[in-house]
Amino acid sequence: VLYIPNIVALIGLGLAVDYSLLIQHRFRSELKVNSSVDQAVIETMRSAGRTVVLSGFIVTGGLACLLLMPIPFVRSLGVAGALVPLISIACALTLQPALLSYFGRKGSTPRKFHGIWERERGANSLITRVTKLVIKKPKLVFLTSTFTLLIAATPMLSLSLTPSSMSAIPKNLESAAALNWAAEKAGAGSITPIAIIMDLGSSGAALSNESKSARIALANSISANPEVFTVAGGEKSPYIDATGRYLRILVISKSEFGSPQTQALVKEIREKYLPESEFPKTVPIFVGGAAAQGVDLIEKLKSTLPLIILFTLLFAFFLLARTFKSIVLPLKAIVLNLLSTSVSYAAIVLVFKYGVGSTLLNTHQVEEIEAWVLIFIFAILFGLTMDYEVFLLSRMKEAIDLGATNEHAIEESLAKTIGVITAAAAVMFVAVMGLASGHFAGLQELGIGLAVGVAIDATIIRTFLLPSTMVLLGRWNWWLPKLFTSQR
Structure with missing residues (x-):
């Protein structure tokens, strides 16, 4: 929960930069064809303003879907995260146009930077050459890009999850030294015992001979498990309450609470040892503690995450289909989004599990990835990459509506938006890498995953894969079944 304010601030920074850059860039373009500053502002908001609203609603819907997760700290991100794009939209539609109108041409480009901006077309010439290559050889570019990303995503197949990890705590902390000492003397699970x-x-009743016999038999049975360091119990507090009604047994694992071994032990206690115990079947028995909570957390994540992804993608699909009058473009956007997310997951596995670049990045090396990181990466990366998608598609739709061919619309939209997308992605990359420089494994995993996802999406996907796909699809890009066109 302590991570939430930092993560929400990160989302706000990313969206604010995206929206302000998009509007500012469009305003500068409108000033070249409109002598009136106010008219340029109006035209900017008519085009870029609509794009910001669409993008913001998609991001809001995606983050709001986190409310489906029955885990409080994930829901807190859903609530706070859903408010951020709405506030960003409000600022982009009110404050920014007011500032643009007030400062006018003075707020567009400082005179001393005119030379830099004038070289923009020279920079775009590289983009133009790349785009022409994509248009000329779309199959080659598509197959090469897809193959590269699929290969890059394969480490995700060895992804394993943990609720958290004691080994991820910075070793230089005094508390970490105490934890290590306790784990060495009393077993790694002594910090977070499994409580029955x-x-x-x-x-x-807990003091009766029958209860005592059943308790000892259960303790001996669990102690025989090779993963168990010791089993603690007794006839006084803290094992039996003052009334003698409630009984507690503590199981200390040889491994820390987030490890696969301890997770398996919790499941064995629940599914094997307790059902086979001598206690009456009518006795309510609960297995708790941090280790059991971790198992429950992962089970909830695994069961709910597919539902969250489904609702998020459906929401984005219908909004994009309604806006761009196509069902092909939303499907393509979803596939590309999932591809960039998969590569970001793979990057986390490579860095933290296999240690690729961990020395250079000064990151932890762990066997399992913290489960909450996957949900947060999907929700945040979905919003950011969908921003870039909407920016590009909006420009393409404008060109198509003005009578441009499919290839010309692709070339023009890339020339006009790739600079904005690259700048926004660069700012976001630097911001999230700040998380990667932290001391806790969870935040490092989040930072690396987001940084790789943003970088991949803004380069390989937006520059090569997306345009080559649209060239190959041709007129099918804008296909909408008659069933939907009749209801427009």
Whole structure:
């Protein structure tokens, strides 16, 4: 939960930069064809303003879907995260046009930077050459880009999850030294023991001979497990309450609470040892503690994440289909989004599990990735990459509506937006790499994943894969079934 304010601020920074750059860039273009500053502002908001609203609503819907997750700290990101794009939209539609109108041409480009901006066309000549290559050989570019990204995403197949990890705590902290000492002397699971709680129904029942016999038998059975360091129990506090009704047994694992071994032990206790115990079947038995909570967390994530992804993608699909009058473009956008997300997951596995570049980046090396990171990366990366998608498609749609061919629309939209997308992605890349420079593994994983996802999306996907796909699809890019056109 402590991470949420920093992550929400990160989302706000990314969206604010995206929207302000898009509007500013369009305003500068409109000033070249409009002598009136106010008219340039109006035309800017008529085009770029609509793009910002569409993008903001898609991001809001994606983050709001996190409310489906029955985990409080994930829901908190959903609530706070959904408010951020709405506030960004409000600022982009009110404050920014007011500032543009007030400062006019003075706020467009400082005179001393005119030379830099004048070289923009020279920079775009490289983009033009790349675009012409894509248009000339779309199959080659498409196959090469797709193959490269699929190969890059393969490490994701070895992804394994943990609720958290004690080994991810910075070693230079005094508390970490104490944890390591306790783990060495009393077992790694002594910090977070597995707690078995029983309600025997009446006062003194936990002190009966039958209860004592069943407790000892259960403890001996669990102790035989090779993963168990020790089992603690007794007839006094903290194992039996003052009334003698409630009984507690503590199981200390040899491995830390987030490890696969401890997760397997929790499941064995629940599914094997407790059902086979001598306690009556009517006795309510609960397995708790950090280790059990971690197992429950991962199970909830695994069962709910597909639903969240489905709702998020459906929401984006319908908004994009309604805006661009096509069902092909939304499907393509979703596939490309999932591809960049997969590569970001693979990057996390490479860096943190296999240690690729971990020395250079000064990151932890762990066997499992913290489960909450995957959800946050999907939600945040979905919003940012969909921003870039909407920026490009909006320009393409404008060109198509003005009578441009498919190839010319692709070339023109890339020339006019790739600079904005690259600048926004660069700012976001630097910002999220700040998380990667932190001391905790979870934040490092989040930072590396977002940085790689943003970089891949703004370069390979937007420059090569997206335009080559649109060239190959041709007129099918704008296909909408008659069933939907009749309802327009």
